Amino acid sequence: MANRIDRRQFLARGAALASVSLAPAVFASPAEVELELAGLFGDRPIQEGRVTLKVPPIVENGYSVPLTVEVDSPMTAEEHVRRIVLFAEENPQPNIARFTLGPRAGRASIQTRIRMGGSQKIRAVAELSDGSLWSTETFSIVTLAACVIQ
């Protein structure tokens, strides 16, 4: 019988489950996000605004969360978005994704799907062609978190 689990396998699985549930949860923190930002942009000031971030306020499945980020920019050769970076404060690792754009993008709008390891703030920071940095954040409640369970 292919589906039969013998005693040894049963014990091994039980031990595996126990070790997972007892493992200390290591998560990122706002300080870690600041550290990443300092590494990317130095100590340049970050202003609020110009960036729009759309994440559902209540997320049923943290494994696949739709996210839209947009930046208010004409996207011309003189004035465009260079880079957009996304952070999650409470995931095991703060980075979500980074995008590099230019005037050829035509529109500073990106959609993707992310993982969320719990209810938390998602932050987007955009770097424009004049070197200025703009940011926004949004909070989502996650009912089924990614990472924590198998």
Place this chain on the structure above:
Amino acid sequence: MSNTIRIKAPGQARRGEVMELKAMIRHPMETGYRRDLYGKQIPEDILDRFECRYNGEVVFSAEFFRATAADPFLTFYTVATESGTLEFRWLGQDESVYRESVQLEVK
């Protein structure tokens, strides 16, 4: 490993038009946090870079991390400048490369 790629791009566009492009690849984006049935850690396996090249020039690129969902999906935009090829390329941590191209006619 299956690596089905799905691209949605217009076959034709007017010069100067902002085109919407959608790109998805089937990939587990394994974080390295999960364990199998026997408690053994499943090794990290992530596609960490995506590029869209328009006649060879990179017009959009992305870096992915563990918090990018499995089967990474992107919607982004680019301006139609000339007829040619749009190439979509994903690069894995293990140096693997997956690619797909579509032809574009600009009038």
